[in-house]
Amino acid sequence: MPLTQEDIKRLQEKAKEIRKTIVDITFTAGGGHIGGSLSQTDILVTLYYKYLNIDPKKPQWEDRDRVILSKGHGGLGWAAILGEKGYFDRALLKNFNKTGSPFGMHLDMLKVPGCDASTGSLGHGLGIAVGLALGAKMSGKKYRTYCVMGDGELCEGSVWEAAIIGAFHKLDNLTAFVDRNKLMIDGPTEEITQLENLNDKFASFGWEVLRIDGHDFNAIGGAVEKAQTIKAKPTIIICDTVKGKCVDYMENDYKWHYGGLDSDMRDRALACIDKYYAQA
Amino acid sequence: MAEGMTWSIEEADKLTQAEVYGQVLTQLGEKDPKIIAMTADLAKSTKIGTFGQKFPDRFINMGIAENSLFGVAAGLALAGYKPVVSTFAVFAALRSAEFVRTDICYQNLNVKIIATHAGISFGQAGSTHHCTEDIAVMRSFANMTVIVPADGIETGNAVTAAMDLPGPVYIRIGRGFEPPVNTTADYGFQIGKAVTMREGKDITLICCGVTVLQAVRAAKILETQGLSVRILNMHTVKPIDREAILKAVMETRRIVTIEEHNVLCGLGSAVAEVIVESGKACAFTKLGIPDQYVIVGYPEDLYNHYKIDADGIVEAVSALMGREIEADENWDDET
Numbered sequence: 001m002p003l004t005q006e007d008i009k010r011l012q013e014k015a016k017e018i019r020k021t022i023v024d025i026t027f028t029a030g031g032g033h034i035g036g037s038l039s040q041t042d043i044l045v046t047l048y049y050k051y052l053n054i055d056p057k058k059p060q061w062e063d064r065d066r067v068i069l070s071k072g073h074g075g076l077g078w079a080a081i082l083g084e085k086g087y088f089d090r091a092l093l094k095n096f097n098k099t100g101s102p103f104g105m106h107l108d109m110l111k112v113p114g115c116d117a118s119t120g121s122l123g124h125g126l127g128i129a130v131g132l133a134l135g136a137k138m139s140g141k142k143y144r145t146y147c148v149m150g151d152g153e154l155c156e157g158s159v160w161e162a163a164i165i166g167a168f169h170k171l172d173n174l175t176a177f178v179d180r181n182k183l184m185i186d187g188p189t190e191e192i193t194q195l196e197n198l199n200d201k202f203a204s205f206g207w208e209v210l211r212i213d214g215h216d217f218n219a220i221g222g223a224v225e226k227a228q229t230i231k232a233k234p235t236i237i238i239c240d241t242v243k244g245k246c247v248d249y250m251e252n253d254y255k256w257h258y259g260g261l262d263s264d265m266r267d268r269a270l271a272c273i274d275k276y277y278a279q280a
Numbered sequence: 281m282a283e284g285m286t287w288s289i290e291e292a293d294k295l296t297q298a299e300v301y302g303q304v305l306t307q308l309g310e311k312d313p314k315i316i317a318m319t320a321d322l323a324k325s326t327k328i329g330t331f332g333q334k335f336p337d338r339f340i341n342m343g344i345a346e347n348s349l350f351g352v353a354a355g356l357a358l359a360g361y362k363p364v365v366s367t368f369a370v371f372a373a374l375r376s377a378e379f380v381r382t383d384i385c386y387q388n389l390n391v392k393i394i395a396t397h398a399g400i401s402f403g404q405a406g407s408t409h410h411c412t413e414d415i416a417v418m419r420s421f422a423n424m425t426v427i428v429p430a431d432g433i434e435t436g437n438a439v440t441a442a443m444d445l446p447g448p449v450y451i452r453i454g455r456g457f458e459p460p461v462n463t464t465a466d467y468g469f470q471i472g473k474a475v476t477m478r479e480g481k482d483i484t485l486i487c488c489g490v491t492v493l494q495a496v497r498a499a500k501i502l503e504t505q506g507l508s509v510r511i512l513n514m515h516t517v518k519p520i521d522r523e524a525i526l527k528a529v530m531e532t533r534r535i536v537t538i539e540e541h542n543v544l545c546g547l548g549s550a551v552a553e554v555i556v557e558s559g560k561a562c563a564f565t566k567l568g569i570p571d572q573y574v575i576v577g578y579p580e581d582l583y584n585h586y587k588i589d590a591d592g593i594v595e596a597v598s599a600l601m602g603r604e605i606e607a608d609e610n611w612d613d614e615t
Contacts, residue, residue: 062360109387117358121382127348128383131355138316138337139359158379161345165352 002221007050011217014084015045016277019246021080021093023261023269029076029097031260033105035250037077039181039214039241040069040148046220047146048081056086059113065143066116066132070125071150071179072106073258079103079112087114123156125149126176130166133174133234144228147176152184154195160205166234167206174234175227176207179214181243183254202236214239246276284444285311292433293463296456298396300432302327304439305364305394306334312443314362316340320349326366326396327456346371347379353391354383362443363391369398369452373414384448385421392442394451398428399489399540400574401454403582407573416545418450419518425449425471426518428539428547430492431460434515437469445471454490457579461493472516474524480510483597484528484535488514488547490579491538491567491588498593507597517547525554533605534563536596538588543568563603565596 026032083090095101102111106120129147208230212219227235244250247269287304323329332339353363372395429435442449485495499509537548548566583589
């Protein structure tokens with residue numbers, strides 16, 4: 001097992017806190033991309049609280065590991081983590097989505113410390129990540145680049161352009177994730193346009209493919225560590241996840257791609273999260 | 281010339297715009313190890329391959345994948361490099377517009393785009409390869425500087441100056457067979473400052489790119505007709521030189537803009553915005569490609585067909601000289 005019991009306990013505590021922050025921000029912001037923020041949480045928590053070589057006091061440190069949230073609509077969940085890590089005063093998140101706030105739904109790297117690229121337009125993140133990883137190779141830098149994609153954005157042709165060039169340049173310093181929650185705005189991915197077999201698709205593009213349960217910290221940690229040992233090709237970790245994870249009335253419902261919460265719904269959501277971690 | 285970088289090529293006026301560009305970029309690459317050249321299967325056509333032959337480790341050919349060309353360039357800029365990207369203008373400005381806008385301009389990254397085959401310079405190729413919309417698109421992107429050099433020498437100056445200017449820059453050049461207008465590089469090129477190609481007091485021709493040469497030819501003809509013609513080479517369309525435009529309004533009271541671009545939203549529109557906002561009246565005509573897809577043909581024939589060559593300019597100037605600046609209260613003929 002790559003993670004110790006203490007690691008897992010700590011990651012669970014952080015994930016619980018982040019999920020509650022996501023619910024709180026969704027409530028105060030008047031709405032948010034809550035479903036996908038909850039599905040990506042365990043991937044980002046594992047990276048930020050176990051693996052990333054970063055210093056929140058030096059967000060522009062040039063040797064830091066890079067994180068590109070290609071599914072930029074997960075900005076709400078990402079901001080919750082960056083705030084907890086101390087990149088900025090967490091109290092600022094009360095202004096999420098508000099006029100003049102540094103925090104819009106999709107984070108702006110010129111306004112949000114810790115945000116390594118401004119994303120939100122789907123199909124852009126992997127190309128930027130390939131550029132960052134290629135830059136590290138060319139300059140002899142040791143940092144790793146992590147890119148988290150949504151599954152719906154795999155419909156974008158630019159993802160596959162970047163996949164070709166990433167494999168061609170043997171970017172073994174690049175690890176990408178797919179938050180495979182199987183839902184996009186209009187419904188299930190496999191009903192709108194078939195994405196599977198994703199393993200075969202990425203493998204045929206020359207990537208190392210790992211497929212895991214995206215809510216199992218040991219599986220995520222094991223895949224991240226495995227990717228660090230793969231030579232001469234980039235790795236994609238396809239994480240099977242649940243959109244709206246931990247909130248019973250949101251789980252696996254595409255209507256919760258974006259939504260608002262009244263105080264009753266917020267309280268129910270927070271209670272669901274408490275219950276989930278009490279059983280974990 | 282901007283401070284810092286310099287370039288020097290013997291007989292640059294004998295080379296095409298793209299040839300000068302390729303050689304100048306290679307010279308700049310020797311001085312600045314952070315420069316990376318990138319293209320999408322157009323290394324030879326755009327001449328960026330000249331850099332690649334000299335610095336293969338700093339040359340990235342993406343294959344035919346323009347969207348990722350600009351996305352990966354953004355990533356390399358984030359990694360501290362200075363990517364110079366070349367493809368045809370139609371792909372940079374239209375196919376990949378959102379990648380240029382969101383990945384490069386929105387993040388205000390240090391990426392220089394040198395787009396070739398712009399306008400109707402690839403006239404025989406048809407509208408899939410023409411680009412009469414790029415000035416309009418690029419000047420609407422915040423943070424973007426837009427430069428349209430008149431010839432090879434000015435391309436060398438523009439590429440060099442762009443390296444010293446932080447942030448995104450779009451430089452638009454032709455296919456490469458356009459004749460030169462400058463004979464020396466030492467004429468004080470500065471981004472954002474129009475070059476006065478000749479002084480005049482009766483009318484001002486404001487032009488950029490290949491139309492600068494056409495304006496110079498037209499001015500010689502008009503001179504024989506007794507007209508004193510000022511020519512402003514407005515190589516930087518954004519940020520535009522307001523001072524030079526308003527000086528021309530005040531001193532010549534007649535302005536013709538000429539561009540190898542849709543007559544909507546390009547140089548002429550940028551000049552018109554300055555004039556209208558100033559509240560000062562002058563007689564004004566925009567010459568450019570009409571709002572339609574261009575016929576197939578050799579560029580020189582097309583310049584004539586669309587009346588953006590010397591003959592077309594002379595015709596437009598003659599018409600404008602006869603037009604009075606109206607001060608009447610009658611709006612029937614305007615509406």
